[in-house]
Structures are given as structure tokens and as C-alpha cells.
Amino acid sequence: MNYHWNWGIYFQTVQAGEETYLDWLISGLGWTLAVALTAWLIALAMGAVMGTLRTLPGRAPLAIGNAWVEVFRNVPLLVQLFLWFFVVPELLPRDLALWVKQDMPAKEFVTAAICLGLFTSARIAEQVRAGIQSLPRGQRMAALALGFTLPQAYRYVILPMAFRIIIPPLTSEFMNIFKNSSVAFAIGVLELTFQARQMQEDSEQGIETYLAVTVLYFLCAFLANRGMAFIERRTRVPGFIAAGK
Amino acid sequence: MAMIEIRHVFKWYDKFQVLADCSTQVEKGEVVVVCGPSGSGKSTLIKCVNALEPFQQGEIVVDGVSVGASATNLPKLRARVGMVFQHFELFPHMSIVDNLTIGQVKVLGRPRELAREKGLNLLARVGLSAQAEKFPGQLSGGQQQRVAIARALSMDPICMLFDEPTSALDPEMINEVLDVMVELAAEGMTMMVVTHEMGFARKVANRVIFMDGGRIVEDDAKDTFFGNPRSERAQQFLAKILHH
Ligand SMILES: Nc1ncnc2c1ncn2[C@@H]1O[C@H](COP(=O)(O)OP(=O)(O)OP(=O)(O)O)[C@@H](O)[C@H]1O
Ligand SMILES: [Mg+2]
Numbered sequence: 001m002n003y004h005w006n007w008g009i010y011f012q013t014v015q016a017g018e019e020t021y022l023d024w025l026i027s028g029l030g031w032t033l034a035v036a037l038t039a040w041l042i043a044l045a046m047g048a049v050m051g052t053l054r055t056l057p058g059r060a061p062l063a064i065g066n067a068w069v070e071v072f073r074n075v076p077l078l079v080q081l082f083l084w085f086f087v088v089p090e091l092l093p094r095d096l097a098l099w100v101k102q103d104m105p106a107k108e109f110v111t112a113a114i115c116l117g118l119f120t121s122a123r124i125a126e127q128v129r130a131g132i133q134s135l136p137r138g139q140r141m142a143a144l145a146l147g148f149t150l151p152q153a154y155r156y157v158i159l160p161m162a163f164r165i166i167i168p169p170l171t172s173e174f175m176n177i178f179k180n181s182s183v184a185f186a187i188g189v190l191e192l193t194f195q196a197r198q199m200q201e202d203s204e205q206g207i208e209t210y211l212a213v214t215v216l217y218f219l220c221a222f223l224a225n226r227g228m229a230f231i232e233r234r235t236r237v238p239g240f241i242a243a244g245k
Numbered sequence: 246m247a248m249i250e251i252r253h254v255f256k257w258y259d260k261f262q263v264l265a266d267c268s269t270q271v272e273k274g275e276v277v278v279v280c281g282p283s284g285s286g287k288s289t290l291i292k293c294v295n296a297l298e299p300f301q302q303g304e305i306v307v308d309g310v311s312v313g314a315s316a317t318n319l320p321k322l323r324a325r326v327g328m329v330f331q332h333f334e335l336f337p338h339m340s341i342v343d344n345l346t347i348g349q350v351k352v353l354g355r356p357r358e359l360a361r362e363k364g365l366n367l368l369a370r371v372g373l374s375a376q377a378e379k380f381p382g383q384l385s386g387g388q389q390q391r392v393a394i395a396r397a398l399s400m401d402p403i404c405m406l407f408d409e410p411t412s413a414l415d416p417e418m419i420n421e422v423l424d425v426m427v428e429l430a431a432e433g434m435t436m437m438v439v440t441h442e443m444g445f446a447r448k449v450a451n452r453v454i455f456m457d458g459g460r461i462v463e464d465d466a467k468d469t470f471f472g473n474p475r476s477e478r479a480q481q482f483l484a485k486i487l488h489h
Binding site for chain 1: 292295297320321323324325326327328330331332334335336337338347348351352353379380381382383384396397400
């Protein structure tokens with residue numbers, strides 16, 4: 001192999017500028033974290049709402065919840081990203097479309113976070129629904145019998161237990177969201193993958209570049225996993241044995 | 246006026262009739278025991294009283310409020326009717342004392358401190374003060390059911406519904422729960438109790454209702470029921486559960 005190794009590359013300054021390549025990577029990591037964490041909040045909120053809808057009495061909520069899940073689950077993430085970026089603005093009312101295209105701050109970031117958030121929310125909705133349905137039916141009855149409204153029953157009784165039960169699948173979603181955030185480079189978010197491509201072209205040190213990027217993604221997913229394990233321990237219910245385990 | 250009035254109630258699951266022309270009433274301070282074979286509609290009837298189950302025909306009036314009327318504020322009505330379930334249904338992620346305060350705080354709007362104090366008093370009353378900070382999963386079935394009764398009482402209910410409160414319990418725990426219920430009856434609580442504990446019925450019931458096939462086939466004063474039930478089904482049923 002005729003590769004010219006250069007492990008010092010990270011600390012060298014880029015071709016045209018003051019920063020080092022490490023600065024690029026760190027700023028890329030920052031955007032990756034920003035996209036992933038913002039998307040995660042969107043995914044949790046919408047996943048909880050849509051998963052809940054699918055367990056409510058009546059046809060309409062179920063239909064809405066099902067449609068949501070199917071749409072976001074059956075179209076490739078990258079295609080969804082392009083749809084949000086190129087197609088959705090065209091469908092907006094004229095003034096809003098113009099604002100989105102020209103003036104919206106951090107347009108690429110916002111688009112990527114929404115897209116990834118909604119994509120992930122479909123998967124979380126599915127888990128939330130399964131979690132709710134795994135609870136004994138009597139729990140809902142007991143909450144209602146106490147005088148809770150249905151929203152209160154969900155807020156105080158059903159969702160807190162359902163979310164505890166689904167922490168394991170949520171953990172892999174949380175890890176996925178960091179990995180999936182790499183598609184954001186395709187619309188020009190300056191996140192880790194984008195910076196990696198830029199660094200590789202600028203430095204011509206492909207191996208060192210992607211090694212560093214691999215390590216950084218690995219750390220993100222690893223820490224996400226550890227973080228969720230911590231939450232699982234903190235929220236563990238003493239004496240509770242999950243049904244079906 | 247009776248505390249609970251059940252008038253000509255019918256209920257179907259699709260084509261399947263679960264309740265047929267059920268009528269009875271529970272006076273203030275009365276204890277009414279409901280018994281009958283499995284699948285006869287006892288749970289369904291009692292759950293209709295606080296609208297946990299809807300019914301298609303007839304009327305149920307609780308303390309002057311019609312349960313089936315569309316204008317009725319169901320959460321408000323349910324908050325006044327205590328209910329105890331076969332499988333306790335404590336909220337597993339909350340400590341025992343939190344189980345006793347959440348309804349008071351979120352439904353009745355009581356200040357947290359007051360609610361906690363009331364919860365602790367009720368726990369003392371059912372003999373479980375030492376368990377206040379534990380979680381439901383750490384208690385025995387009998388203890389959980391006593392907490393469930395205390396939780397219902399924390400809302401200051403005007404009447405109490407029990408759906409087979411002891412049938413999920415090991416035999417040695419049944420009495421600790423029945424004792425609490427006997428005490429409650431002695432204090433004048435209006436109670437509608439689905440149970441096969443005939444000892445309990447003999448001790449505290451005013452009336453016994455016997456259901457079969459979705460119908461109320463017997464609705465007697467206690468002494469009549471145990472002394473001389475009119476229907477053959479009730480006689481057979483009694484013979485079976487009294488001599489096993
Ligand atoms: N959700 C439902 N859908 C269809 N049928 C139901 C449903 N719930 C109950 N049933 C039927 O209604 C009938 C009455 O049920 P219910 O639970 O009220 O009986 P029960 O007298 O309480 O019996 P048990 O002593 O076993 O608790 C039964 O035949 C039962 O199979
Ligand atoms: Mg029953």
C-alpha cells in the first residue's frame with residue numbers, strides 16, 4: 001500500500017484558513033449533536049402523540065395515527081429529506097414559501113431536524129402503542145374511576161408506565177438518530193459527515209479522516225446507549241415485573 | 246331518593262346481550278352484595294354504575310345524576326364514586342403514598358401537603374403506615390388491596406363499588422381485606438359489592454342480588470336470600486358455594 005500516513009493531520013491548519021482539521025471535525029460534531037438532539041425531542045413528542053392516538057377509542061384517531069406511521073416509515077429517509085427540502089417549500093403559500101427559501105435562519109438545520117424527527121417519530125409511535133397495549137386494561141379503568149379525564153389518565157398513569165416498558169427499543173432509536181443524522185450532509189448541513197468529506201478532499205488523508213469520524217459516531221451512539229441505561233436505572237420501578245418479560 | 250338507581254338497563258356487545266332489564270337500587274348507607282355465576286354480568290353491571298362501561302338502554306342515576314346523560318361530567322361523577330378492582334390496579338410507578346395523593350391533587354385540586362396528610366391517615370387506618378414509601382410491587386396482594394381501598398377513600402366518595410375485591414387473593418389474605426370492608430360498612434358507607442364471600446354478605450349486607458345470564462333473578466333482603474331464595478338457580482348456586 002502506497003498510502004502516506006499522517007497522524008498529525010488533525011492538528012494541521014486547513015488549506016485556506018486559520019482553523020485546524022480538528023476544528024472542522026468538532027464543529028461537525030456540534031451540528032451532528034444539534035440535529036440529532038433536536039430531532040430526538042421532536043420524535044419523542046410526536047411519537048408519544050401518534051402512539052397514543054392509536055390506542056384511543058374511535059376510528060378517527062386510529063386512522064390518523066396509522067397514516068402517520070405508514071407515511072414516515074415507508075419512504076426512505078434520504079428521499080424524505082429531499083422532499084422536505086425541495087418539495088415542501090413549493091407547496092407552501094407564496095409568502096411563506098419565499099420566507100422559507102430566502103430568510104429562514106439555519107434552513108438546512110431546521111429541515112434536517114424536522115425530517116429526522118418525524119421519521120423517527122413514526123418508529124417511536126409504534127413502540128409507544130405497543131407499550132400502552134402491553135399494560136393491563138385495568139390501569140386505564142382505575143385511572144378513570146379515580147376521576148381522571150382520559151388525557152390525565154395518559155399523562156399520569158399510562159404513558160409513564162408505557163415509556164418505562166419501551167426504554168430498550170427507545171435506546172436503539174436514540175442511537176439510530178445520531179447515525180441517521182448523517183444524511184443531513186446531503187442538503188448541506190455542516191455536520192460530521194459533511195466535514196469529513198471536506199476534510200478528506202482538502203487534506204487527501206482519507207483514512208485518518210474517516211477513522212476519526214468513525215470514532216466520533218461510535219462515541220455518540222455509545223454514550224447515547226449509556227445515557228439511556230442510566231435513565232432506565234433511575235426510573236426503574238421497585239418490585240415491578242414487566243408483563244410478558 | 247336512593248344513592249344508586251338502576252332502571253331497566255340493557256347492554257349488548259354487538260349482538261351479544263350482557264345485561265337484560267336490570268333494575269335495582271342502593272339506598273344511602275346500604276350494603277348490597279351482588280353474586281352469580283361467572284359470566285353472568287356482575288362486573289359489567291357494576292362498571293355501568295360509574296360509566297366505565299357504556300350501556301345502550303335504561304337509566305342509572307347516582308346521587309341524582311344520570312350516568313348515561315350526555316351532559317353529565319363523567320370524571321366529576323367518577324371522582325365521587327370509589328371503585329376497587331379484582332386486581333387492585335395500583336399505579337406501579339408511584340409510591341404507596343403517591344397512589345393515595347395523586348387523585349386528590351390532580352382531580353380534587355387539594356394542596357399536596359393536605360392530600361399527603363389525608364393519605365397517611367388512611368394508610369394508618371388500613372394498617373399500612375409502615376409501607377407509605379414503598380411501591381405497589383413490593384407489597385403482598387392483601388396489602389395492595391387495602392391500599393386500593395384507601396386510595397378510593399382518599400377521594401371522600403359518596404359510595405363505593407367493589408368488583409370481586411378478594412378473589413385474586415391467597416386465602417390467608419382475604420380476611421385482612423374483608424375486615425377493612427366490614428369496618429367501612431359499619432361506618433355507614435354505601436356499598437355495592439360483587440363477591441362470593443357469603444360470610445361477608447351474611448355479616449354486613451342489607452340485600453343480596455343474584456344475577457344469571459345478564460338478568461337480576463333475585464333481589465332480596467339478606468335473610469330472605471339465605472333463608473329461602475325463590476329461584477332454583479340461586480338455590481343451586483348457594484348450595485355450590487356454601488358447601489365447597
Ligand atoms: N369486551 C367484551 N366484549 C364481548 N363480550 C364481553 C366483553 N366483556 C365481557 N363480555 C362478556 O359479557 C359477559 C358478562 O361478563 P362479566 O365480566 O360482566 O361477567 P361476571 O359476572 O363479572 O363474571 P366473572 O365472575 O367471571 O367476573 C360474559 O359472557 C363475557 O364473556
Ligand atoms: Mg367479573
